[in-house]
Amino acid sequence: MTTAQTQPGPPPWRLLLGYVRPHRWALAAGAVLSLVTGATGLLLPLVARGLIDDLAHDRAITGALLAMAGLVVTNAAVGALGSYVLRRTAESVVLGARRSLASYLLRLRIPAVDRSEPGDLMARVTSDTTLLREVTTDSLVGLGTGGLTLVATIVLMGLVEPVLLAVTLAVILGAGLVLGLIVPRINRASRRAQDAVGAMGASLERVLGALRTVKASGAEQREEQTLHAAAQESWRQSVRAAKWAAAAGNTAGLAMQIAFITVLAVGGARVATGAVDIATLVAFLLYVFYLMSPIQQVVGAITQYQTGAAALTRIQEALRLPAEPPARPAPLPSADAPPASLAFEDVRFRYSDELPYVHEGVTFAVPARGMTAFVGPSGAGKTTVFSLIERFYEPGSGVITLDGLDLAEWELPRLRSAIGYVEQDAPVLSGSLRDNLLLGSPEADDTALAHVLKTTRLDGLVARLPQGLDTLVGHRGTRLSGGERQRVAIARALLRRPRLLLLDEATSQLDAVNEAALRDTVADVARTTTVLVVAHRLSTVTMADRIVVMDAGRVRAVGTHRDLVSADPLYAELAATQFLATADD
Numbered sequence: 001m002t003t004a005q006t007q008p009g010p011p012p013w014r015l016l017l018g019y020v021r022p023h024r025w026a027l028a029a030g031a032v033l034s035l036v037t038g039a040t041g042l043l044l045p046l047v048a049r050g051l052i053d054d055l056a057h058d059r060a061i062t063g064a065l066l067a068m069a070g071l072v073v074t075n076a077a078v079g080a081l082g083s084y085v086l087r088r089t090a091e092s093v094v095l096g097a098r099r100s101l102a103s104y105l106l107r108l109r110i111p112a113v114d115r116s117e118p119g120d121l122m123a124r125v126t127s128d129t130t131l132l133r134e135v136t137t138d139s140l141v142g143l144g145t146g147g148l149t150l151v152a153t154i155v156l157m158g159l160v161e162p163v164l165l166a167v168t169l170a171v172i173l174g175a176g177l178v179l180g181l182i183v184p185r186i187n188r189a190s191r192r193a194q195d196a197v198g199a200m201g202a203s204l205e206r207v208l209g210a211l212r213t214v215k216a217s218g219a220e221q222r223e224e225q226t227l228h229a230a231a232q233e234s235w236r237q238s239v240r241a242a243k244w245a246a247a248a249g250n251t252a253g254l255a256m257q258i259a260f261i262t263v264l265a266v267g268g269a270r271v272a273t274g275a276v277d278i279a280t281l282v283a284f285l286l287y288v289f290y291l292m293s294p295i296q297q298v299v300g301a302i303t304q305y306q307t308g309a310a311a312l313t314r315i316q317e318a319l320r321l322p323a324e325p326p327a328r329p330a331p332l333p334s335a336d337a338p339p340a341s342l343a344f345e346d347v348r349f350r351y352s353d354e355l356p357y358v359h360e361g362v363t364f365a366v367p368a369r370g371m372t373a374f375v376g377p378s379g380a381g382k383t384t385v386f387s388l389i390e391r392f393y394e395p396g397s398g399v400i401t402l403d404g405l406d407l408a409e410w411e412l413p414r415l416r417s418a419i420g421y422v423e424q425d426a427p428v429l430s431g432s433l434r435d436n437l438l439l440g441s442p443e444a445d446d447t448a449l450a451h452v453l454k455t456t457r458l459d460g461l462v463a464r465l466p467q468g469l470d471t472l473v474g475h476r477g478t479r480l481s482g483g484e485r486q487r488v489a490i491a492r493a494l495l496r497r498p499r500l501l502l503l504d505e506a507t508s509q510l511d512a513v514n515e516a517a518l519r520d521t522v523a524d525v526a527r528t529t530t531v532l533v534v535a536h537r538l539s540t541v542t543m544a545d546r547i548v549v550m551d552a553g554r555v556r557a558v559g560t561h562r563d564l565v566s567a568d569p570l571y572a573e574l575a576a577t578q579f580l581a582t583a584d585d
């Protein structure tokens, strides 16, 4: 995915702190509860010593027993509570990351979506965010509690014997340098492992999105190889990360052993010269022993953080993709809203800097009300006209106006709420028929719904289905026929009572009866609103009020069917050869 090629941003921990900040008090409470659990654990030996003492001196042991029982119960209860609070906080951090990322992805600009793999984006929301869970608990809390203990122990060691502390710190510093070499390797391997998970998500999405074609092409085995290769790569990199993490843990352990031996040697020499007494050396060695646990904890936190940092970087990359500004949804046009007028003025546009221009100076004007058909050879830039009207892309130069106002001046939700758009492949979303119809107008009442079902001739289908409007249509509407999907898409757009209807006509899929009915519906709609159709049928163009003929990114002629057949050779040729004439033409 090309998000991986975006500029490096701020360090990932900043993003993590952003997600953790709303939960900082819960996290601190969890950390304090963990410390209290540790402290109550440390008290137990003392109470046990008192109990043995009481037994030896023939004293009543009830008090000591009660104290012990109380401590055990408190330790267990506080421990459980602490662990619950920490896990809950970690889940809340994951939730926050998922929500912000999901909201951001919905606002992505279409060019960013064009360059991304949906499966990889999905992996960033589902898999990468999950890794924040361990980072929050193990890394942050481990670093906090382990770091505090470490500093406290080092301060005490300094008070006991500064020279031996210097020796210990020198060994720790050496280990730190080795860790400095290992840690980036864990980060790199984790990053590659997560990228491979993303690649696997992308491959899965590609295969499952077109499983019928994959099967029909007998391509299962090749696709399987791609999926396996991604899974294998993730395994390989995770194993590599595990290898380096183990090396880091062992380096810390080894460093402590070396520190212990060095302190013993240097301390022994100092005892021999009388610089320190033997009791100081023993006390210092005990501290070196105590140092082990917080150091392991801090190193564990750092290595754990590397996996999280790799995930955070991937999340950050997705959050840096170009997105539309956040905006409140706009209300749909009222029933008496006037139809919109539209104009393109010398519009030049290309999909990206490396690609040739699709529009090389497109100019046309469409008055409010009536039907305008766009025709032209495949690839002439007709659908692109619609994409620019919806502001999925911005023109390189020239002006597009709706109601005389530059599209750039329109608030995006208000612009889109004025438009009903039926894409050529009429996408239907998984869910019920009702969900699909109400997608763009959740407030539409039953009367409006019934009316639209009738005009798009879906009423018969709904009546036939046992669950009626609540029938599930399957992933991408696979349980509907192509023609039904088309009519659902048109019904969805009509329910919005658009001031401008954009209809990218499918090249096939409607039978003659339904097509004639829809043609009547569109003609009806065009009496009250502005309708733009990318036309592939002669029956559509013959009823259009005006036809815009596009070729090679320019408008070559505008007129009625009758005018153009005689005036424009390309149109005459298209009319004769390319339009799909229907039974009743």
Ligand SMILES: Nc1ncnc2c1ncn2[C@@H]1O[C@H](COP(=O)(O)OP(=O)(O)OP(=O)(O)O)[C@@H](O)[C@H]1O
Pocket (backbone or CB within 6 Å): 114, 351, 352, 355, 358, 376, 377, 378, 379, 380, 381, 382, 383, 384, 385, 534
């Ligand atoms: N998202 C995109 N990224 C890059 N190029 C694109 C994109 N969409 C379309 N194109 C290219 O832009 C050109 C115009 O496409 P457009 O879909 O507007 O053509 P069209 O006239 O509607 O064609 P058809 O009648 O076949 O639907 C084509 O050459 C196409 O390959």
